[in-house]
Amino acid sequence: MKIVLTIIRWIVGLLFIFSGLIKANDPLGLSYKMLEFFEAWGFHFLDNYTLSFSVAMNACEVLAGVAIIIGWRIKFFSWFLLLLISFFTFLTAYVLFSGKIKECGCFGDCIPLSGSNTFIKDLLLFLLILLIFFNTQKIRPIVSSKISFGILALTIMATISVQFYVLKHLPFFDCLPYKKGNNILNEMKAPAGSVPDSFAIHFRYKKNNRVIEFDQAHFPNDFDSSYEYVDRLDQLIRKGNATPAIPDFSLRTFAGIDTTLFILHQNKKYILLFARDFSNINDWKKDFEEILTVATTKSIPVYLITADADNGNKLFNNIPVFKCDATVIKTAARVNPTYFMMQEAAVLNKFGYTDSRLLLQEIANVK
Numbered sequence: 461m462k463i464v465l466t467i468i469r470w471i472v473g474l475l476f477i478f479s480g481l482i483k484a485n486d487p488l489g490l491s492y493k494m495l496e497f498f499e500a501w502g503f504h505f506l507d508n509y510t511l512s513f514s515v516a517m518n519a520c521e522v523l524a525g526v527a528i529i530i531g532w533r534i535k536f537f538s539w540f541l542l543l544l545i546s547f548f549t550f551l552t553a554y555v556l557f558s559g560k561i562k563e564c565g566c567f568g569d570c571i572p573l574s575g576s577n578t579f580i581k582d583l584l585l586f587l588l589i590l591l592i593f594f595n596t597q598k599i600r601p602i603v604s605s606k607i608s609f610g611i612l613a614l615t616i617m618a619t620i621s622v623q624f625y626v627l628k629h630l631p632f633f634d635c636l637p638y639k640k641g642n643n644i645l646n647e648m649k650a651p652a653g654s655v656p657d658s659f660a661i662h663f664r665y666k667k668n669n670r671v672i673e674f675d676q677a678h679f680p681n682d683f684d685s686s687y688e689y690v691d692r693l694d695q696l697i698r699k700g701n702a703t704p705a706i707p708d709f710s711l712r713t714f715a716g717i718d719t720t721l722f723i724l725h726q727n728k729k730y731i732l733l734f735a736r737d738f739s740n741i742n743d744w745k746k747d748f749e750e751i752l753t754v755a756t757t758k759s760i761p762v763y764l765i766t767a768d769a770d771n772g773n774k775l776f777n778n779i780p781v782f783k784c785d786a787t788v789i790k791t792a793a794r795v796n797p798t799y800f801m802m803q804e805a806a807v808l809n810k811f812g813y814t815d816s817r818l819l820l821q822e823i824a825n826v827k
Contacts (some may be wrong), residue, residue, distance in 0.1 A: 711783070
């Protein structure tokens, strides 16, 4: 039984460590997912705390995973794991049965799982944790208390440090469709071999003061101009999978003109600066002005992409400013702001504003 318990502890521990670390790679992603849940539940008073909750949850997952493997304070951490998995199972059940949220984000954007797969995974984990919970008396720590405490202290510090680093720079592993190497226009297309939604179209017409309803395959034999159109209903009969990875990317001028294709079809290098807002402009404006100067000497256009076009035009009247949806910018640029080095629609590189020196080096190497 001890061998079985040891195997179970390693399975559970490694899964929690992996889950925590993959989300720690992108804590903003988890915080945005929390906002979806709070929106669905009406918990708007918690909106300002989602990032703190995200950082803490990721650290707790990794901590619990390490603790259950080394067996330190097993009773406490078995309770802790049971509470965590109960909470996660509730969330995945809500995702699966409510239909209000597409995915729970249990493994972040790097490993998207369907609601049913995530729910089954959590049920299996729940059973494994119950086995640990009811057999804690048979589990002994594998190292001394001092070493265990040291390992867990390093674990919590490392997990939190990693998250603060990626919040200032960018995720180590970019799993989003705007990642380095991707072509934005290609990501805006439906996947090859995908199936579009299938609809049954029902028409309603009026004739002789009577409303007649029929589908596109059964028009009345006497259909003519005497039939007065009322409305039509498009009924979804089969859900397809033809949703592109990037469904809503659009760049518009201050006057509302769509310039997306014009910008992305440029056959030369150019820079897109994605700035969701300008709340921290004092942290990056000076570096941006230097980048703009150097880029101009290399004939590299620089464009500002923002959800706050009014302030963008006031602050930067020497470069083109384009409007973009805030949700799109949050997906494309996890750090506010983020620089994209582009060639046509291809993302050559990405830099958070704290890595502007790296961008300057790249610009200097352009011939």
